[in-house]
Amino acid sequence: MEKILEVKDLVTTFRIAKREYPVLRGISFDIHRRETVCMVGESGCGKSVTALSIMDLLPVNAHVASGSIVLDGQELTTLSHRARNALRGEKAGMIFQEPMTALNPLLTIGYQLTEGLRYHKRLDSKTARELAVQYLKKVGVANPVERLKQFPFQLSGGLRQRIMIALVMSLQPSLIIADEPTTALDVTIQKQVLALLNALKKDMDAGILFITHDLGVVAEIADRVVVLYSGMKVEEGPVEAIIGAPRHPYTQGLLHAVPNVDAEDFVIQAIPGTLPHVTEEIRGCRFHPRCPYATERCRQETPVEIEFVPGHRVACWNVKESAR
Amino acid sequence: MAKYIGKRIALMLMLLIALTFIVFASLYIAPGDPAQMVAGPSATEEDIARIRSVLGLDKPFLVQYGLYLSRLLHFDLGTSYSTHQPIAKEIAIRLPNTLNLAVASILLSIVVGIPAGIVAALRKDRLTDNVLTTASLAGISIPNFWLGTMLIYLFSVKLRWLPSGGMSAPFWTSQGVRQIVLPAVALSTATIASFTRIGRSSMLEVLQSDYIRTAKSKGLSGWIVIMVHALRNVLIPLVTQFGTSFGSLLGGAIITEQVFVVNGIGTYLINAINTRNYPVVQSTVLIIAAMFILINLGVDILYSVIDPRIRYD
Ligand SMILES: Nc1ncnc2c1ncn2[C@@H]1O[C@H](COP(=O)(O)OP(=O)(O)OP(=O)(O)O)[C@@H](O)[C@H]1O
Ligand code: SF4
Ligand SMILES: [Mg+2]
Numbered sequence: 001m002e003k004i005l006e007v008k009d010l011v012t013t014f015r016i017a018k019r020e021y022p023v024l025r026g027i028s029f030d031i032h033r034r035e036t037v038c039m040v041g042e043s044g045c046g047k048s049v050t051a052l053s054i055m056d057l058l059p060v061n062a063h064v065a066s067g068s069i070v071l072d073g074q075e076l077t078t079l080s081h082r083a084r085n086a087l088r089g090e091k092a093g094m095i096f097q098e099p100m101t102a103l104n105p106l107l108t109i110g111y112q113l114t115e116g117l118r119y120h121k122r123l124d125s126k127t128a129r130e131l132a133v134q135y136l137k138k139v140g141v142a143n144p145v146e147r148l149k150q151f152p153f154q155l156s157g158g159l160r161q162r163i164m165i166a167l168v169m170s171l172q173p174s175l176i177i178a179d180e181p182t183t184a185l186d187v188t189i190q191k192q193v194l195a196l197l198n199a200l201k202k203d204m205d206a207g208i209l210f211i212t213h214d215l216g217v218v219a220e221i222a223d224r225v226v227v228l229y230s231g232m233k234v235e236e237g238p239v240e241a242i243i244g245a246p247r248h249p250y251t252q253g254l255l256h257a258v259p260n261v262d263a264e265d266f267v268i269q270a271i272p273g274t275l276p277h278v279t280e281e282i283r284g285c286r287f288h289p290r291c292p293y294a295t296e297r298c299r300q301e302t303p304v305e306i307e308f309v310p311g312h313r314v315a316c317w318n319v320k321e322s323a324r
Numbered sequence: 325m326a327k328y329i330g331k332r333i334a335l336m337l338m339l340l341i342a343l344t345f346i347v348f349a350s351l352y353i354a355p356g357d358p359a360q361m362v363a364g365p366s367a368t369e370e371d372i373a374r375i376r377s378v379l380g381l382d383k384p385f386l387v388q389y390g391l392y393l394s395r396l397l398h399f400d401l402g403t404s405y406s407t408h409q410p411i412a413k414e415i416a417i418r419l420p421n422t423l424n425l426a427v428a429s430i431l432l433s434i435v436v437g438i439p440a441g442i443v444a445a446l447r448k449d450r451l452t453d454n455v456l457t458t459a460s461l462a463g464i465s466i467p468n469f470w471l472g473t474m475l476i477y478l479f480s481v482k483l484r485w486l487p488s489g490g491m492s493a494p495f496w497t498s499q500g501v502r503q504i505v506l507p508a509v510a511l512s513t514a515t516i517a518s519f520t521r522i523g524r525s526s527m528l529e530v531l532q533s534d535y536i537r538t539a540k541s542k543g544l545s546g547w548i549v550i551m552v553h554a555l556r557n558v559l560i561p562l563v564t565q566f567g568t569s570f571g572s573l574l575g576g577a578i579i580t581e582q583v584f585v586v587n588g589i590g591t592y593l594i595n596a597i598n599t600r601n602y603p604v605v606q607s608t609v610l611i612i613a614a615m616f617i618l619i620n621l622g623v624d625i626l627y628s629v630i631d632p633r634i635r636y637d
Contacts (some may be wrong), residue, residue, distance in 0.1 A: 057540055096541075106556045115552075116542040129613060151632040164538075171542070243414030299509040 001032035003070075004207035005054070010067035012046075012053045014278065021278050023049050025173050025231040025286075026067065031111050031175065038218045038239070039211045040254065041228035047211045050228070051177045055094055056084040059184040072174045085315055091121045093168035099160035103152040110148030116171050135166040140196060158189035162196065169200065177209045182217065184249035193244075194220060215255060219243050226309075227251045229274055230286045233305070238311035247314040249291050286319070293318050325628055325635045332624045336357050339617050347610045348392045352385065354576065354602040361405040401607040404601050411607045415589060419611070421491045422588035424579055428495075428504050429512035437516040438562060441523020446550070448528065458521060463517025468576050472510035472583035479506060489585035507584040511576050515569045522565050526558045533557070559630055567623040 011023040024046050031037045039047050052058045054069055056076070069076040071091055076084060096102045101216065103112055107242070112133070114128035123131065129148060136144035139162040152160055161181060168176055182190040198221055201208060210221055218225055225242040227235040227250065237246040246252050253271035271289040276282055285303050289292040295318050305315040359376040360367070367375075380391045395402070401411035444456040472506055481487035488503050493499035530536060531554065541554040578590030585591075589608050596604035628635045 055541060059539055074620070085540070085543055085546070088541055090543060094541045096534060096538065098534055102538045104535040104539065104553050105633065108632075115544065115548075119542070119544055119548070151636070153633050154636065167542075316613070 001035065003030050004033050004035075004072060005069070005209070006070040007054070008068045008070075008245075010050070010053060010069065011065045012049055012058065013065045015061045016279060019279075020065070022065070023062070023231050023278050024053065027228070027231070027233050028067075029226045029233060031209055033174070033205060033207055034201075035211055036201055036208040036221055037224045037226060038222035038272045039209060039226045039228060040213055040215065040218055042254075042271075043213065044275050044278075045228045046231045047213075047228060048179055050209060051179050051209065053241045054177065055092060055173075056081060057088075057094075081194060083295065089116050089171045089173065091173055092156060092175040092177065093162070093171055093173040094166050095168055095176065095178040095181045098184050099164060099181075100156045100184065102164055103160055105152055107151075108148065109150050109152065109155070113148065113163065113167055113170065116167065120171060129169060129318050132166070135170040136163070138169070138200070139166045140192075141165070141166070152323040156189075157185050161185065161193055165193075165197070165200070169204065172205070174206055175209065176204075176206045177211070179211045180213070181210075183212070183214070190307060197221065215243065218238060227254070231278065232286060233313075233315065234287065235312075235314050235316075237308075241309075241312045247308055248311070248316050249293055249318070253290075328627055328628050328634060332621055336617055336621045340614060343610065343613050343617070344393060344396060345389065347606045347613075348389050351602055351606045352388070355605075356405075356600070356602065358603070362403050362408065364408060374549070377408065401610075402603040404596075404604050405601045406596075406604075410603055413590065414604075415611060418587055418589045418592050419610055421586050421602060422493065422574075422577055422581065422590060424495045424500075424504060424506055425511060425580065425586065425588065426570075426573055428508040428514065429573055430566075431576075432508055432512040432516035433519050433569065436512075436517025438523045438559075440453045440516070441520040441525075442527050442550075442555075444520065444524040444557065445527030445531065453524075457524070460517040460520040460524075463513045466513060468510050468514060469579050469583050471513055472507065472580055474505045475510055476583070489583075489586070491524045491584075491586045506582050507586060510583065511573060511580045514576070515573055518565060518569060519562060522561055523558060527554065530557045553609045560627075563623055563626050563630065566626075570619045574612055 007019045008028045010024050010027045011022055013022050053064050064077055113132040117123045117128040119136040133144045141162050181191050222239040225239050229250045235251045284300050285298045288298040303315045305313050308314050359372045359381055363372050363375050380388055399412045404411050440456050444453045447453045476488045479486045487505055491503050539549045581588045581590035593608040
C-alpha cells in the first residue's frame with residue numbers, strides 16, 4: 001500500500017520561560033492510503049502536538065526542531081509556512097475535538113462549508129453549494145439545504161461535528177487527522193459519529209490519523225495503533241496485537257485502566273503515578289518511575305525500539321530480553 | 325430580528341419618557357420664578373400673571389408635565405431666560421457644530437483606532453506593537469483640554485497651518501475641514517486610544533480561538549482568515565465600546581468646544597450654567613441624553629447585524 005504520511009524522528013519543542021523543551025522526543029510512524037492509525041496515550045503525552053506539527057498549526061511558542069514529515073511524497077519540514085498553508089485543507093484536513101467552538105459563530109454553515117471549495121477548487125458558489133449539500137447528505141445531516149442557511153449556534157454538537165467531517169471530506173485530502181473527534185459528545189452521539197466515520201472510511205481514499213485516549217474507540221476503528229508516552233512512541237502495531245497482546249508495560253497498563261464491565265471482578269487498575277511534565281528530564285526509560293518491571297538498566301539507558309514481530313514495534317528493555 | 329429591534333425601540337421610548345420626566349421635575353424644583361424670568365425685568369405684575377397662565381404654571385405638577393410633553397412634541401423647549409428666544413431655535417443653530425465635531429471624532433476613532441489595534445495584535449511584542457501600545461496608553465491619559473491647547477500652540481500659533489478655533493464654515497468646504505481638524509483630533513485621541521487597546525486585545529483573543537484554527541486548517545490565505553473570520557468577531561467588543569465612547573465623546577465635546585471657541589451646544593450649556601439659565605441647561609441636557617439613547621439604539625441594532633445569535637434570539 002502507498003504511504004501517505006511518513007513521520008521520522010519528529011522533535012517538536014515548546015519555549016517555556018525562555019527555554020526550549022522537547023514535547024515530542026523523536027517520533028516515527030507511517031500512515032498508508034485507506035488506513036486508519038489510532039494514536040493513543042494519556043492526556044498531555046503529545047498527541048495533539050503531533051497532529052499540529054503535521055498541520056503546521058502549532059502555537060507560536062512551539063516549532064518542529066528536527067525530524068522529517070513526508071506527506072504524499074513531499075517533505076514538509078523544509079517548506080515555508082506559506083507553502084504549507086497552501087497544502088492545508090487540500091492535502092491534509094483536520095477534525096478538531098471541540099465541535100462547539102470549531103466553527104465560526106458569525107458565519108453561516110453554508111459559507112463555512114463552501115469557502116474551501118471555492119478557494120481551493122475554484123468552484124463557483126452554486127456548484128460549491130451543490131457539492132456541500134452532497135457531503136452533508138453523506139455525513140447523515142437531514143435537511144441539508146436548510147442547514148446551509150443556519151448558524152452554528154442553532155445546531156447541536158453532534159450535528160456540528162458531522163458538518164466538520166463533511167467540511168474536511170469535501171476537499172478530498174490525502175490525510176485526515178481527527179483529534180478526539182468524539183470526546184466532547186454525549187455517549188450516544190459519540191457512537192453515531194464513530195459509526196459514521198467507520199462507514200465513511202471505507203469509501204475514502206485518504207489515510208486517517210485518529211487521536212483518542214479511549215481504547216474502546218481504538219478497537220472499533222483502528223487498523224494500526226501508535227502508543228505515545230511522554231513525547232515518545234513506546235509501542236506500535238496492528239490493532240489486534242495492541243489490544244490483544246500488548247508488549248509494552250505502559251500499553252498493558254492503559255488496557256488495564258479500561259474498566260471491563262463484563263468481567264466479574266470489576267476493577268480499574270490505573271497506572272500508578274502521573275505523566276512526567278515536559279520540562280522534567282528523566283534518565284533512561286521515561287516510564288521507569290511508574291513501571292512495575294523497571295530494572296537498573298531501565299534507569300540508566302533509553303530503550304531502543306525493536307521490531308518484536310514484523311509490524312509490531314516496542315521500545316522496552318524487558319521485551320527485548322523476553323523475546324530473544 | 326424585528327422582535328429584537330422592536331423591544332429595543334420600546335425600551336428606548338421608555339428611557340426617553342423617564343428622561344423627560346427627570347428633566348421636567350428638576351426644572352420644576354429649580355429656584356426662581358419662570359414667569360418672571362421669561363417676562364424680563366421690566367414686566368408688570370399683570371404681564372407676569374398672564375405669562376404664568378399661558379405657560380400653565382398655575383396648574384398642578386402632573387398637568388404641567390403633560391403640557392411640557394405636548395410642547396416637546398411640537399419642538400417647543402421653552403424660552404431662554406437670557407435672550408428671551410425659543411430654546412429650540414438656539415439649539416438648532418448650535419447642534420450641527422457639535423454633531424460635526426462628534427461625527428468627525430468618531431470617524432477618526434474608527435478609521436485610526438480599529439486598524440491600529442489590529443495591526444498591534446498581528447505584530448504582537450514587536451516594535452510596531454510596542455509603539456502603538458505605548459501611544460494608546462498616552463492617548464488615554466492625556467486630558468483633551470491640555471492636548472487641545474498644545475495643538476493650538478503648535479499648529480496654529482507656531483506653524484500657522486490650521487486655524488485655532490471657530491466653526492463658521494460648513495464642514496464640506498476646505499475651510500470647514502481645516503477648522504475641524506484640530507478639535508476633532510483633540511477630542512478623539514482618547515477614543516482612538518481605547519479603540520486601539522480594545523481592538524488589540526479582542527484580536528489577540530480571536531486569534532487564539534478554535535474557529536480561527538479551523539479556518540487556517542482549510543488552507544485559506546492569511547488575509548481571508550483575518551478579514552472574513554477574525555474581523556467580525558473582533559468588532560463585537562468594539563461595538564460595545566462605541567456606545568460608551570460616544571457618551572464620553574459628548575462630554576468631551578463640551579470642553580473641546582470651549583478650547584476651540586466652537587459655538588456648539590457645549591458652549592451653550594456652559595454659558596447657561598454660568599448664568600443660571602435653567603430651561604436652557606435642562607433642554608441641552610435633554611438633547612445630549614436623547615442623542616446618547618439614540619446612539620445606543622443604533623449600537624443594539626448594529627449588534628444584531630453582526631451577531632446572528634442576537635438576531636435569532
Ligand atoms: N501552548 C502550550 N504551551 C506550553 N506547553 C504546551 C502547550 N500546549 C501543549 N503543551 C505541552 O505539550 C504537552 C503535550 O500536549 P498535547 O496537547 O499534545 O497533549 P495530548 O496528548 O493531546 O493531550 P490530551 O489528551 O489532553 O489532548 C503537554 O503536556 C503540555 O505540557
Ligand atoms: S524499559 Fe524498563 S522501565 Fe521502561 S517500560 Fe520497559 S521495563 Fe519498564
Ligand atoms: Mg489533545
